[in-house]
Every structure is written in structure tokens, then in C-alpha cells.
Amino acid sequence: MLFTYDGIVVGRREVGDNSCFIDILTDEQGIIEASAHGAKKLNSAILSSASLFAYSTFCLNKTKLRYTVNSAKPKYSFHDIGSDIEKLALASYFAQTVRFCTPEEQTQDSMVRFFAIALYEINSAERLETVRSAFELRYASMLGYHPDLRACFNCGCYEHGEMYFLPDSGELVCGDCFDRDFGGRYFVLPPETLAAMRNILYAPLSRAFRFRISGDSAAVLSRVTEHYLLSRTERTFSALEYYKKLGIGN
Ligand SMILES: [Zn+2]
Structure with a gap:
């Protein structure tokens, strides 16, 4: 089942070479942990949205208790913070x-x-x-x-x-x-x-x-x-x- 939430990535854990788990802060569900398959590939459509402090509209697929990032559309980037x-x-x-x-x-x-x-x-x-x-x-x-x-x-x-x-x-x-x-x-x-x-x-x-x-x-x-x-x-x-x-x- 697909859900769409606006949210900010507040945590990220690497899994294998290409994927990661991200914690997304949302108004609707508090913190959602979602797996982002292939998010570390340079040509990934969710590369920037899966980075720490990315603010995006996330489309998530939910199966039982697990969420997977289906797609994401960036709203705002706070990546400048990482330079200080x-x-x-x-x-x-x-x-x-x-x-x-x-x-x-x-x-x-x-x-x-x-x-x-x-x-x-x-x-x-x-x-x-x-x-x-x-x-x-x-x-x-x-x-x-x-x-x-x-x-x-x-x-x-x-x-x-x-x-x-x-x-x-x-x-x-x-x-x-x-x-x-x-x-x-x-x-x-x-x-x-x-x-x-x-x-x-x-x-x-x-x-x-x-x-x-x-x-x-x-x-x-x-x-x-x-x-x-x-x-x-x-x-x-x-x-x-x-x-x-x-x-x-x-
Ligand atoms: Zn008094």
C-alpha cells in the first residue's frame, strides 16, 4: 500500500554497498524508518532525498510493518549545513x-x-x-x-x-x-x-x-x-x- 508524506531525513544507516535505512520525521506518523534501495547509486532517483537533512515528499510502500521508499521529490536541501x-x-x-x-x-x-x-x-x-x-x-x-x-x-x-x-x-x-x-x-x-x-x-x-x-x-x-x-x-x-x-x- 502506498502512502505519501512530507518529511525530513533525521537518521541514516548504511546497508550493504548500495542501500540504506532512513528515519523520516513526518507530521502524520512521527518517525518512520524506511529502507531506500539503491539510494547510494549515483544514478539513483532517490540519491539526494535519502541524504541526511533532506526535506522531500516521500512516496512510501508499506508492507506489514515495513516501509520502503518508492519515490521521492525533493522540496528543500539543507546540505550546506554539512560544510560547517x-x-x-x-x-x-x-x-x-x-x-x-x-x-x-x-x-x-x-x-x-x-x-x-x-x-x-x-x-x-x-x-x-x-x-x-x-x-x-x-x-x-x-x-x-x-x-x-x-x-x-x-x-x-x-x-x-x-x-x-x-x-x-x-x-x-x-x-x-x-x-x-x-x-x-x-x-x-x-x-x-x-x-x-x-x-x-x-x-x-x-x-x-x-x-x-x-x-x-x-x-x-x-x-x-x-x-x-x-x-x-x-x-x-x-x-x-x-x-x-x-x-x-x-
Ligand atoms: Zn508573585
């Missing part, structure tokens, strides 16, 4: 994250568009760390881990000289309401950091990555979003460790 080791490392972290965390066989609203925007932003960004933070926080929210950053959860104030973020509950609390004996994990958010986090969460997808932040506020943002995604998904990612080893953002 730091950008490639960050894109690989994003790919590893969606491979492990995106639920299978469940409809994902706008997940492909979100991932395409993230790759586009990596390609054009001056500061990769802001792209990383935007991805981590928005993706966590898309998985269902929504922090509530609208206002202090106790008194409802929007701004305060001191704002605290409690990652375990996803709540925001102001300096007047914060319990100084609180024993859990918390982050003190500079105003610029909170504004960036609100932009990431509440802006339309096309603008979620568009904000300016620098200095200490940027450093706090990196720590908060990384902690939030990793603690909520209860994971570590080898691709993130590699990206950080390259020394970006330090």
Missing part, C-alpha cells in the same frame, strides 16, 4: 533529539515545519546558541512539557525585579512570592532571558527563533533550556556532548 562542523554538530543534536523523543505513529502538529525552520535558522544564524535554546524549549513544549511563563503563578505579576523559574513544575514565581527555603531546582531569570523564553514559547513558529540576547542573559538561557529539555525527557544526548565539546558558546 559546528552547524552540523548542532543539527545532529536536533536530529538525535527528535529521533528519540518524537512519539511514533502519532500525529505531530507542525513538527516537520518546526524542524525545517530550525535547520534554516542553523544555516543563517550568527549565534548558534540562541538557535539551540529556541529548539530545546519549543520542542519540549511541543512534546507536551509546557512551562507557564505568562506570570508569577502565585500573584500573577508579569514583571518583577527578580523572577525565578522552577523547571520541575514549569512555573514562574516572583521575588515577593518565592519561598527562600525552597529546596528544589530553580533559576534566577534576568529580564532579557525571560523575554527570550516567552518569545520562544508564545511567538508563532516562524518567529520563535527570532530574538536578540547577549552576555549573562544568553548564558542563563542556554543553561535553563538545556536543563529543561534533558530533565523533562530524562535523557542525555551524545550529539549534544559533541556539540559542546566543540566549544561553542563558551
Whole structure:
């Protein structure tokens, strides 16, 4: 039976001399693993669509539980990412994250568009760390881990000289309401950091990555979003460790 999905290749494993398995991120089915026969032959019609980060319309043949790529029509190529080791490392972290965390066989609203925007932003960004933070926080929210950053959860104030973020509950609390004996994990958010986090969460997808932040506020943002995604998904990612080893953002 044939199915057609728009999707982005987020994983690839070589099989023999000519073929490979690819993991395709789709809105309709989450991650689909499909075999791409002959994809490594230079004259293959699916050569470019089977490469990592290719964004294509895939026509897939499904038999029992296995998918095979029947044909593919490229929509957009992010192959430029591969020419920069730091950008490639960050894109690989994003790919590893969606491979492990995106639920299978469940409809994902706008997940492909979100991932395409993230790759586009990596390609054009001056500061990769802001792209990383935007991805981590928005993706966590898309998985269902929504922090509530609208206002202090106790008194409802929007701004305060001191704002605290409690990652375990996803709540925001102001300096007047914060319990100084609180024993859990918390982050003190500079105003610029909170504004960036609100932009990431509440802006339309096309603008979620568009904000300016620098200095200490940027450093706090990196720590908060990384902690939030990793603690909520209860994971570590080898691709993130590699990206950080390259020394970006330090
Ligand atoms: Zn308050």
C-alpha cells in the first residue's frame, strides 16, 4: 500500500554497498524508518532525498510493518549545513533529539515545519546558541512539557525585579512570592532571558527563533533550556556532548 508524506531525513544507516535505512520525521506518523534501495547509486532517483537533512515528499510502500521508499521529490536541501562542523554538530543534536523523543505513529502538529525552520535558522544564524535554546524549549513544549511563563503563578505579576523559574513544575514565581527555603531546582531569570523564553514559547513558529540576547542573559538561557529539555525527557544526548565539546558558546 502506498502512502505519501512530507518529511525530513533525521537518521541514516548504511546497508550493504548500495542501500540504506532512513528515519523520516513526518507530521502524520512521527518517525518512520524506511529502507531506500539503491539510494547510494549515483544514478539513483532517490540519491539526494535519502541524504541526511533532506526535506522531500516521500512516496512510501508499506508492507506489514515495513516501509520502503518508492519515490521521492525533493522540496528543500539543507546540505550546506554539512560544510560547517559546528552547524552540523548542532543539527545532529536536533536530529538525535527528535529521533528519540518524537512519539511514533502519532500525529505531530507542525513538527516537520518546526524542524525545517530550525535547520534554516542553523544555516543563517550568527549565534548558534540562541538557535539551540529556541529548539530545546519549543520542542519540549511541543512534546507536551509546557512551562507557564505568562506570570508569577502565585500573584500573577508579569514583571518583577527578580523572577525565578522552577523547571520541575514549569512555573514562574516572583521575588515577593518565592519561598527562600525552597529546596528544589530553580533559576534566577534576568529580564532579557525571560523575554527570550516567552518569545520562544508564545511567538508563532516562524518567529520563535527570532530574538536578540547577549552576555549573562544568553548564558542563563542556554543553561535553563538545556536543563529543561534533558530533565523533562530524562535523557542525555551524545550529539549534544559533541556539540559542546566543540566549544561553542563558551
Ligand atoms: Zn508573585
